[in-house]
Amino acid sequence: MKIFCIGRNYAEHAKELNNAVPTSPIVFMKPPTALLLDNQPFFYPEFSKDIHYELEIVLKICKNGKHVQPEFASTYYDKIALGIDFTARDVQEKCKEKGHPWEIAKAFDQSAVLSSTVDLPQNYQEGISFHLLKNGIKVQDGNTKDLIFSFNQLICHISKYFTLQQGDLIYTGTPSGVGPVQKGDKLEGFLGEKQLLSCEVK
Ligand code: ZN
Numbered sequence: 104m105k106i107f108c109i110g111r112n113y114a115e116h117a118k119e120l121n122n123a124v125p126t127s128p129i130v131f132m133k134p135p136t137a138l139l140l141d142n143q144p145f146f147y148p149e150f151s152k153d154i155h156y157e158l159e160i161v162l163k164i165c166k167n168g169k170h171v172q173p174e175f176a177s178t179y180y181d182k183i184a185l186g187i188d189f190t191a192r193d194v195q196e197k198c199k200e201k202g203h204p205w206e207i208a209k210a211f212d213q214s215a216v217l218s219s220t221v222d223l224p225q226n227y228q229e230g231i232s233f234h235l236l237k238n239g240i241k242v243q244d245g246n247t248k249d250l251i252f253s254f255n256q257l258i259c260h261i262s263k264y265f266t267l268q269q270g271d272l273i274y275t276g277t278p279s280g281v282g283p284v285q286k287g288d289k290l291e292g293f294l295g296e297k298q299l300l301s302c303e304v305k
Contacts, residue, residue: 106271
């Protein structure tokens, strides 16, 4: 099982971190050991002082494929979930400055929070809204109609380089409003008005 993540897939989020809007998807990966399931708590790691939340829509791949063509891309996912791409922003900044890979900032244990999955809504192409509460206050409010690269474009792009396998996950990018967490914080993710995710920081 592979976990793909997409960086800077919402223009407003690219801007808030002073990054250029990309001309092709920015792909990185996390290992399966990064998964944090079943609303378990997140333990703040000792190697960072600036862990950020990033709420994202996650696609679950339902069949194997390579070099997927645009007209078939939508048949490769049928369930979605919410995820948090926890990021050690201080560590990531150092990696970016040096031009180094950023796995230690993005792919560490518990960095991929994942909710239970739900069926892909019938009308998903009109946009899926999702939001994050931190200690009860709305901090991120996104809609997939604002994606720079659509679900189908991501499937085509990723499968040029990597064989998609049933069960693989794609974290499709975070909208604006990312920010730090501290021990004691509670994060709650909503798909539409339905709560799918809850995560306490310990
Ligand atoms: Zn992310």
